[in-house]
Amino acid sequence: MTNQPVECPHCERDLAQRFLIFAPAHLKQCRGCGLVYTSPRAESEQISRFFASHYILNAARLERELGSYRAESLRREAALLQRLKPSGRILDIGCAGGAFLDHLPAGVWEKHGVEPSSLAGEEASRRGVRVYRGLLSEAQIPRGVEFDAITCLDTLCLSMTPQADLQRMRELLRPDGVLLIDLPGYHYRLVRNLGPICWLINRRWTNFDHRSPHLFIFSAASLGKMLARAGMRIEQILPESAPARGSAALRALNRAWFSLGSALNRLSRGHLSVAPKVIYVCRRAN
Numbered sequence: 122m123t124n125q126p127v128e129c130p131h132c133e134r135d136l137a138q139r140f141l142i143f144a145p146a147h148l149k150q151c152r153g154c155g156l157v158y159t160s161p162r163a164e165s166e167q168i169s170r171f172f173a174s175h176y177i178l179n180a181a182r183l184e185r186e187l188g189s190y191r192a193e194s195l196r197r198e199a200a201l202l203q204r205l206k207p208s209g210r211i212l213d214i215g216c217a218g219g220a221f222l223d224h225l226p227a228g229v230w231e232k233h234g235v236e237p238s239s240l241a242g243e244e245a246s247r248r249g250v251r252v253y254r255g256l257l258s259e260a261q262i263p264r265g266v267e268f269d270a271i272t273c274l275d276t277l278c279l280s281m282t283p284q285a286d287l288q289r290m291r292e293l294l295r296p297d298g299v300l301l302i303d304l305p306g307y308h309y310r311l312v313r314n315l316g317p318i319c320w321l322i323n324r325r326w327t328n329f330d331h332r333s334p335h336l337f338i339f340s341a342a343s344l345g346k347m348l349a350r351a352g353m354r355i356e357q358i359l360p361e362s363a364p365a366r367g368s369a370a371l372r373a374l375n376r377a378w379f380s381l382g383s384a385l386n387r388l389s390r391g392h393l394s395v396a397p398k399v400i401y402v403c404r405r406a407n
């Protein structure tokens with residue numbers, strides 16, 4: 122695999138500098154906008170092929186890791202969406218086997234999804250989702266089709282072109298539509314995977330691996346800048362829990378951490394976020 126240095130997708134320039142102490146060399150931070158991303162990385166075609174055929178290798182991963190392990194979060198996210206927008210046409214970007222869309226009532230939602238994996242796409246189709254194959258940049262969504270809701274759950278950090286993707290989402294979103302973006306919590310991800318706490322848990326200083334499909338680590342600030350350039354804004358930031366995998370003790374610890382993170386978030390009126398994952402409720406800026 123040949124690795125190439127990449128530009129910041131927001132600034133469209135290579136302003137990369139080494140990220141924090143303990144961070145591996147492939148993790149960079151843009152001096153222009155603060156975005157953290159991997160550079161150098163594999164070429165686009167290789168990454169595209171990976172998501173089409175290797176990311177979701179079998180039905181077990183589809184069912185467990187992208188379905189049942191995330192069920193609690195998916196249910197909460199579906200309930201949140203129902204409060205914001207009770208019905209309409211929805212597009213789930215990286216819909217996998219349709220696990221999230223399954224939590225929405227079929228009668229009131231017209232369900233569409235974008236999915237690069239054929240294994241996952243076929244499963245979503247069986248569940249009544251209209252699936253557009255490929256990455257968002259490749260998906261053949263008919264001209265004129267707009268959405269009341271777009272969801273991008275755990276997928277924006279995997280995209281090679283997040284700025285262009287957000288611009289495409291803005292085009293596809295109706296003026297009163299809502300966009301939900303679910304991403305790993307910035308502080309949680311750094312503390313868990315870098316430095317002394319990572320060493321205590323894993324006996325190594327970093328868990329960030331240059332082979333990981335996670336290409337971006339978004340903070341609220343760097344995501345906000347990208348959204349603003351795409352003509353959107355963050356309306357609300359909510360804590361979310363980690364997938365329920367691992368031992369019973371680990372799952373209990375994760376639940377406790379999520380409860381603590383939620384309480385801190387409420388007490389600080391949204392300023393303090395240590396949750397494993399974060400949901401950004403976004404709207405068109407105009």
Ligand SMILES: [Zn+2]
Nearest residue numbers: 129132151154
């Ligand atoms: Zn930048």
